[in-house]
Amino acid sequence: MAKTPNPFKPTAGKVPPVLIGRQDVLDGFESGLADGAGAPGRLMLITGQRGFGKTVMLSEIRSIAEREGWFVVADNASVGMCDRLVRAIRPRGMRMREVSIAPSVGVAGLATATFGGMTLETPPVDARTLRDAVTERLEKMPRGKGVLIAIDETQGVSMGDVVALAETFQHVQADQDQTGLPDAQKKGIAFVFAGLPSLVDDILNNKVSTFLQRAERHTLAEVPLVETRDAYVDVVESSGKTIDDELALRAAKAAGGHPYMIQLIGYHMWRSADRRGSEAIENVDVDAGVRDALHAFYEAVCAPTYYGLRPPQRLFLEAMARDGEGVTHVADIGARVERTDSWVHKYRASLIRERVIEAAGYGLVRCCIPHLCEYIRDEVFWHERE
Numbered sequence: 001m002a003k004t005p006n007p008f009k010p011t012a013g014k015v016p017p018v019l020i021g022r023q024d025v026l027d028g029f030e031s032g033l034a035d036g037a038g039a040p041g042r043l044m045l046i047t048g049q050r051g052f053g054k055t056v057m058l059s060e061i062r063s064i065a066e067r068e069g070w071f072v073v074a075d076n077a078s079v080g081m082c083d084r085l086v087r088a089i090r091p092r093g094m095r096m097r098e099v100s101i102a103p104s105v106g107v108a109g110l111a112t113a114t115f116g117g118m119t120l121e122t123p124p125v126d127a128r129t130l131r132d133a134v135t136e137r138l139e140k141m142p143r144g145k146g147v148l149i150a151i152d153e154t155q156g157v158s159m160g161d162v163v164a165l166a167e168t169f170q171h172v173q174a175d176q177d178q179t180g181l182p183d184a185q186k187k188g189i190a191f192v193f194a195g196l197p198s199l200v201d202d203i204l205n206n207k208v209s210t211f212l213q214r215a216e217r218h219t220l221a222e223v224p225l226v227e228t229r230d231a232y233v234d235v236v237e238s239s240g241k242t243i244d245d246e247l248a249l250r251a252a253k254a255a256g257g258h259p260y261m262i263q264l265i266g267y268h269m270w271r272s273a274d275r276r277g278s279e280a281i282e283n284v285d286v287d288a289g290v291r292d293a294l295h296a297f298y299e300a301v302c303a304p305t306y307y308g309l310r311p312p313q314r315l316f317l318e319a320m321a322r323d324g325e326g327v328t329h330v331a332d333i334g335a336r337v338e339r340t341d342s343w344v345h346k347y348r349a350s351l352i353r354e355r356v357i358e359a360a361g362y363g364l365v366r367c368c369i370p371h372l373c374e375y376i377r378d379e380v381f382w383h384e385r386e
C-alpha cells in the first residue's frame with residue numbers, strides 16, 4: 001500500500017499544515033489594508049525567538065496582500081537590500097535618476113554595519129532611488145491598492161537601509177495625501193518587518209529609528225496547548241491516520257508551545273507509525289516522536305545557540321544547567337564557576353540582552369530557550385565526562 005505523505009513540516013519558513021494561534025496578527029494586517037492610508041497595520045514589526053514562526057507569518061501576510069491585489073516584494077535585510085528592492089519594484093523601462101544611488105551600495109562601512117553595532121555618525125544615504133521606484137510602481141496600480149515590502153531578519157538591517165525605507169514610507173504617504181482622495185482610495189505603502197526579540201532593544205536605544213519605533217508591534221509567543229492538541233488531531237486525521245485526543249495532548253505538552261518543536265514531534269510520531277505500518281498513531285509513536293524531535297531540536301536550535309555564545313556566556317549557562325529546567329539563584333552562579341559578583345552581573349546582563357535567559361523574580365534567572373539546559377546536561381556535560 002502506498003504511504004500517505006507526512007503532513008508535518010519541520011522546515012524553516014515552511015507554512016505549516018495548520019497555522020496555530022496567529023490569527024490576531026493576520027487580522028491586524030488585513031484590517032490595515034482594508035482601513036486605507038494611515039492604518040496602523042500598514043507598518044508592523046513582528047518579533048519572536050528562533051523557530052517561533054516569523055518567516056511563516058511574513059509569508060502568510062504576503063499572500064494576503066497579493067490576494068488583495070497589492071504588489072509585494074520581500075527581502076531578508078542582508079547587504080544590498082535596498083538595491084534589490086529597487087530592482088524588484090521598478091517597473092520595466094523606468095529610467096534611473098542620474099544622481100541617485102541605492103543605499104548600502106558603495107558606502108564604505110555601511111553595508112556590514114547592523115543595528116546593534118551602529119554608530120549614529122553613519123552618513124544618511126540617498127533614498128531617492130527606492131522612493132522613485134515605489135512611486136513609479138504605484139502609478140501603474142489601481143486606486144486603493146499599493147506596495148507591500150516584507151523584510152525578514154531585520155536585526156541585520158543596516159541603518160542606511162532603514163533611513164531609505166522610512167523616507168519612502170513618508171514620501172508615499174505625503175504624496176497620496178496631496179491627491180485629496182478619501183483614504184480608502186489612496187494608493188498605499190505597507191511595511192512588515194520580522195526579527196529576533198533583541199531587535200526591540202536595538203530600536204529603543206537608537207534615535208535614528210523613530211520610524212521603526214512607530215511600527216505596530218507583535219510578539220510571537222508560545223502557541224496555546226489546546227489549539228496545538230486540536231491541530232494535531234486535525235492534521236493527522238485529514239491526512240489519513242488517526243490519533244486520539246489524549247495522545248495528541250501528550251504530544252502537544254511535550255512541544256511546549258514552540259512552533260518548530262510542534263512540527264518536529266508531529267513529523268517524527270507520524271514517521272514512527274509509518275514504520276510500524278500503522279494507520280493509528282499510538283503511545284509508542286508519541287514516545288519515539290518526542291525523543292527524535294528532541295534530538296533534532298538539539299541539533300537545529302540548542303547547539304547553534306550554545307556554540308554561538310561567547311565562552312564566558314557558556315560558562316554562565318553551564319552553571320545554570322546544573323539546576324535542571326527551573327530557575328537558578330543568581331547568587332549560586334559565581335560560587336559554582338568561581339567567578340566574582342561583577343563577572344556574574346556582566347554576563348547575566350548580556351545573556352538577558354540576547355534573550356537566552358530572563359529574570360524570574362528577585363535574584364532569580366531562567367533560561368528562555370526551551371531544552372537548552374537539558375541539552376547542556378545531556379550533550380556538553382556528558383562529553384566532558386567521557
Ligand SMILES: Nc1ncnc2c1ncn2[C@@H]1O[C@H](COP(=O)(O)OP(=O)(O)OP(=O)(O)O)[C@@H](O)[C@H]1O
Nearest residue numbers: 011012013016020050051052053054055056259260
Ligand atoms: N503558528 C504556527 N503553527 C504551527 N507551526 C508553525 C507555526 N509557525 C511556524 N511553524 C513551524 O515552525 C517552524 C519554524 O517557522 P519559521 O521558519 O517561520 O520560524 P522563524 O521564527 O522564522 O525562525 P528563525 O528565527 O530561525 O528564522 C516551521 O517548521 C513552521 O512550519
Ligand SMILES: [Mg+2]
Nearest residue numbers: 013054055152
Ligand atoms: Mg525565519
